[in-house]
Amino acid sequence: MKKKVNSLKGLRVMLAILFFIPVLLYFTDFRNQLPAAIARSLHLQIIPALLAGMVGVWVIQFVLALLFGRIYCSTICPAGILQDVINRLFRIGKKKKKAKFRFTYHKPNNLLRYGLMTLTFGGAIAGLSELCLVLDPYSNFGRIASSLFRPAAVWGNNLLAGLLARFDDYTLYHVSLTTVTTASLIAASAALAVFITMVATRGRLFCNTLCPTGALLSLVSRFSFFRISIDKDKCNACGLCAKSCKAEAIDTETFTVDNSRCVDCFNCLSACHRDSIRFAFKPFYSETGKKAACPAIERKSRRDFLATGATIAASLPILPALAQKTGGDEQPLPLTPPGSQSLQRFKAKCTACHICVVQCPSHVLRPAGLQFGWRYILKPHMAYTDSYCNYECTVCADVCPNHAIGLHGVEEKVTTQVGIAEFSINRCIVETEHTDCGACSEHCPTQAVHMVPYRDGSTLTVPRVEPELCIGCGGCESICPVRPRRAIIVKANPVHQHVEKPAEEEVLDVKVDDFGF
Numbered sequence: 001m002k003k004k005v006n007s008l009k010g011l012r013v014m015l016a017i018l019f020f021i022p023v024l025l026y027f028t029d030f031r032n033q034l035p036a037a038i039a040r041s042l043h044l045q046i047i048p049a050l051l052a053g054m055v056g057v058w059v060i061q062f063v064l065a066l067l068f069g070r071i072y073c074s075t076i077c078p079a080g081i082l083q084d085v086i087n088r089l090f091r092i093g094k095k096k097k098k099a100k101f102r103f104t105y106h107k108p109n110n111l112l113r114y115g116l117m118t119l120t121f122g123g124a125i126a127g128l129s130e131l132c133l134v135l136d137p138y139s140n141f142g143r144i145a146s147s148l149f150r151p152a153a154v155w156g157n158n159l160l161a162g163l164l165a166r167f168d169d170y171t172l173y174h175v176s177l178t179t180v181t182t183a184s185l186i187a188a189s190a191a192l193a194v195f196i197t198m199v200a201t202r203g204r205l206f207c208n209t210l211c212p213t214g215a216l217l218s219l220v221s222r223f224s225f226f227r228i229s230i231d232k233d234k235c236n237a238c239g240l241c242a243k244s245c246k247a248e249a250i251d252t253e254t255f256t257v258d259n260s261r262c263v264d265c266f267n268c269l270s271a272c273h274r275d276s277i278r279f280a281f282k283p284f285y286s287e288t289g290k291k292a293a294c295p296a297i298e299r300k301s302r303r304d305f306l307a308t309g310a311t312i313a314a315s316l317p318i319l320p321a322l323a324q325k326t327g328g329d330e331q332p333l334p335l336t337p338p339g340s341q342s343l344q345r346f347k348a349k350c351t352a353c354h355i356c357v358v359q360c361p362s363h364v365l366r367p368a369g370l371q372f373g374w375r376y377i378l379k380p381h382m383a384y385t386d387s388y389c390n391y392e393c394t395v396c397a398d399v400c401p402n403h404a405i406g407l408h409g410v411e412e413k414v415t416t417q418v419g420i421a422e423f424s425i426n427r428c429i430v431e432t433e434h435t436d437c438g439a440c441s442e443h444c445p446t447q448a449v450h451m452v453p454y455r456d457g458s459t460l461t462v463p464r465v466e467p468e469l470c471i472g473c474g475g476c477e478s479i480c481p482v483r484p485r486r487a488i489i490v491k492a493n494p495v496h497q498h499v500e501k502p503a504e505e506e507v508l509d510v511k512v513d514d515f516g517f
Helices: 002-028 036-044 046-052 055-068 071-075 078-090 096-100 110-126 130-135 137-165 182-202 205-209 212-221 240-244 267-271 287-292 295-315 318-326 343-349 355-359 395-399 475-479
Strands: 226-230 277-281 365-367 380-382 416-423 449-453 461-465 488-498
Touching: 002 036, 002 071, 002 078, 002 137, 002 267, 002 355, 036 046, 036 055, 036 355, 036 395, 046 055, 046 110, 046 137, 046 212, 046 343, 055 071, 055 212, 071 078, 071 212, 078 137, 078 182, 078 205, 110 130, 110 205, 110 212, 130 137, 130 212, 137 182, 137 355, 182 205, 205 212, 240 267, 267 277, 343 488, 355 365, 355 395, 416 461, 475 488
Parallel strands: none
Antiparallel strands: 226 277, 365 380, 416 488, 449 461
């Protein structure tokens, strides 16, 4: 039996590693060399699947939970696996027995976890993704990886590149990092601090109190066919299983396991020396299954859930009105990525996981602060300060698991107008310094910006914008030499528009690497 126990835990660890390492590397890949196929695994995340309308993913996850319990939390959820890594690191330097057996049973806080779950998913359905942004485990992991782990990888690369350069070895090269903002750094640090604090004190506390995904799966996992159960005849109530349970779900006084909170880590199986606790087929409708499910806890859970659900359900009708009211804040409009369709839709679907930010080859996507209002905080926007949106690039749409950014190929991309360039002659160097330029026109891929005579009798030319050709890519703004406020600036469309594709001979292969004068 010992071999079987080790194989279950070993299988869980192996599956977690197989999923976690590629996802972590994909978020920290500052050279964008890993295959885009890795991004497909992100579609298994539950909250992004809800926002993307991927019913098939939900069915798969619910079937897995009904069969095996919350196996998702220990093998697929990157935030859950990160917490296991933190827990493992927390044991370093401590006595083995004390570090391994440091948990104790606690009663579930069903009012909190099911209340937050109902508000989160109810808000998401109503178009309010704020709670999803704050509580979604995948999005929190994404921000931690992109704003903390990725900069650490870049710093290590640059340090090693500098050392190798002293020996005339240029295998590595210096990489600049422009996609981390103050807001994203604060949010990522706060999320990591919460994970560390909760793991250090009570294991998977986040997963069983604050996480809406964990709460949703708990409704199914309490009826799972394969589950952890205790054999009273063999158990001597030593408590080792409860002390090793990171979900704090094992009550050795009543010989019961709260399978709604169990995350299938199988640590308890390895801790038991009497083979009295096991993971086996015990349907919830069987007599043994009923005992294992702990009827007292089940009845209280149902009462709490129904009471919470009834209270929150009464408030759900006001959520669409709240979304409409908060959507009209008087703030400057952000430039949302092509494929987001509109600002309102993007705010409703994006949970700021920042996978598009780290994978954007031109690094034009940046996490927002409060400059566009509180409802847009941390969500990506296109900043044309030193880059632009590549004309035929669809990477952000390819990797977005929420389908907040969705493009049907390059043809749609090159005809989507996210904004329109506006030219101010009063700031142009042709007006202020009486010198020729034309950089904006040279770098416009659709020739929406073209040069016309400045004044009668003058040899100078100034740009003119044709709105019906402009797609708002930012090629003109990013290359404009005027500072601090540029002479040509792209203003966002709150709802993206369609423009006609220019004739093939007018499309330019733009490489913004120098000025045009």
